[in-house]
Amino acid sequence: xxxxxxxxxxxxxxxxxxxxxxxxxxxxxxxxxxxxxxxxxxxxxxxxxxxxxxxxxxxxxxxxxxxxxxxxxxxxxxxxxxxxxxxxxxxxxxxxxxxxxxxxxxxxxxxxxxxxxxxxxxxxxxxxxxxxxxxxxxxxx
Numbered sequence: 504x505x506x507x508x509x510x511x512x513x514x515x516x517x518x519x520x521x522x523x524x525x526x527x528x529x530x531x532x533x534x535x536x537x538x539x540x541x542x543x544x545x546x547x548x549x550x551x552x553x554x555x556x557x558x559x560x561x562x563x564x565x566x567x568x569x570x571x572x573x574x575x576x577x578x579x580x581x582x583x584x585x586x587x588x589x590x591x592x593x594x595x596x597x598x599x600x601x602x603x604x605x606x607x608x609x610x611x612x613x614x615x616x617x618x619x620x621x622x623x624x625x626x627x628x629x630x631x632x633x634x635x636x637x638x639x640x641x642x643x644x
Contacts, residue, residue: 506525506526507525507526508524508525508526509523509524510523512626514553518537519537519553519625520534520535520536521536522534523535523547531546532618534546537551537556538587539588539611550587553585553632554583554585554599555583556628557628557629558601559634560577560626560627560628561581561583561603561622561626561629564601564625564627565579565581565618565622567622568618568622569605569607569614569618571618572611572614573612574605574607574614574615575620576637577606578604578606579603579605579606580603580604580605581601583601584602585600585634586599597634598634598635599634599635600637601623601638602639603619603638603640604643605640606644610643610644615640615642623636
């Protein structure tokens with residue numbers, strides 16, 4: 504399976520602008536710029552898209568892990584907070600924190616904790632990141 508996205512950038516770093524598109528059409532010429540990345544501009548940025556991908560990937564991975572032990576969650580809500588730090592060689596994504604809330608009526612806490620740990624380690628987006636990944640997981644019954 505292969506997935507594609509594309510970006511077009513025009514101009515210099517601080518005065519330029521770009522667009523991001525995906526083959527699925529979910530993003531089509533979506534605007535991004537220096538202001539959307541490092542200030543409060545309107546549009547998206549690469550780090551926001553990685554955080555969204557991580558939140559979505561983790562939620563699906565957790566559903567799969569819970570399914571392996573016969574648990575079907577009513578709801579999995581994941582927020583991924585990505586940290587972009589300036590380092591010696593430029594910028595680097597140094598950390599991602601996952602805040603997870605899962606609703607499982609009559610949930611088994613031990614199975615939940617194992618599933619969240621396994622999903623964090625096994626999520627394909629987690630695997631591709633060199634960042635430290637932390638997590639707070641709340642079981643709602």
